[in-house]
Amino acid sequence: MNWNADLYDQKHAFVYQFGENVVELLDVKPGERIHDVGCGTGYLTQQIKNQGADVIGTDYSPEMIAQAQKLFPEIKFAVADAGDFHFDEPFDAVFSNAALHWVKNQDGMMQSVYNSLKTGGRFVAEMGGKGNVQKLIAATKAILEKYGYHERATISQWYFPSLGEYASRLESHGFRVVFASHFDRKTPLQDGDQGVSKWIEMFGSVYFEGIPDNDKKHMLAEITEILRPDYEENGQWYADYKRLRFIAVRE
Numbered sequence: 001m002n003w004n005a006d007l008y009d010q011k012h013a014f015v016y017q018f019g020e021n022v023v024e025l026l027d028v029k030p031g032e033r034i035h036d037v038g039c040g041t042g043y044l045t046q047q048i049k050n051q052g053a054d055v056i057g058t059d060y061s062p063e064m065i066a067q068a069q070k071l072f073p074e075i076k077f078a079v080a081d082a083g084d085f086h087f088d089e090p091f092d093a094v095f096s097n098a099a100l101h102w103v104k105n106q107d108g109m110m111q112s113v114y115n116s117l118k119t120g121g122r123f124v125a126e127m128g129g130k131g132n133v134q135k136l137i138a139a140t141k142a143i144l145e146k147y148g149y150h151e152r153a154t155i156s157q158w159y160f161p162s163l164g165e166y167a168s169r170l171e172s173h174g175f176r177v178v179f180a181s182h183f184d185r186k187t188p189l190q191d192g193d194q195g196v197s198k199w200i201e202m203f204g205s206v207y208f209e210g211i212p213d214n215d216k217k218h219m220l221a222e223i224t225e226i227l228r229p230d231y232e233e234n235g236q237w238y239a240d241y242k243r244l245r246f247i248a249v250r251e
């Protein structure tokens, strides 16, 4: 998927604003060596650096890394595959916010994180958990079906695990899960009743690739109407996010 890094920064700032709480959970100690996996445009990488860490941010998207490097030239960034990476020098902590649900090779990612940590090092992350944007996905699939795009309605591009499933998976890679939480986070969307369309255009474009613009416009409007009763409150729109947070330690 190609990312529009400018649109991401302008309209989806909530991704890293909520992520600031995850940086608190990371609890940086000055001088620690930290890897921010799926760093996007680098806003949280910078927060981590500001707390005195020696940090590197990586992302699968060259567009995101180019933007991050432009915004924060003093920080190290690199394009890397979260599902398969290697560093010669180990880290005190690996951090990730709102990225792991995109990773196809979860086992490769967990093993790469584990291998890259010092003994006693921690993996601190937040991602979409079971049920995340469930209403939005259901509405999108219903409309794809209605317009005859049956194959696209079967696309499943994100992995939103339950707490039990993910904790077990981390354990199977050798981690000790010392904290985990699965919780609702009603997440504000920008631009009023355009917010659902904008969110889908930013993150769910795979569902609409190759669909004529006119069809797409009608479909997005219908998806928005399906979601209105659940998503709209006095003109403000909210998405049904569910988060999974954890701290897992390499012992």
Ligand code: BEZ
Binding pocket: 098, 101, 127, 128, 132, 133, 158, 203, 241
């Ligand atoms: C999330 O942070 O939950 C999310 C972001 C983009 C697409 C899907 C989920």
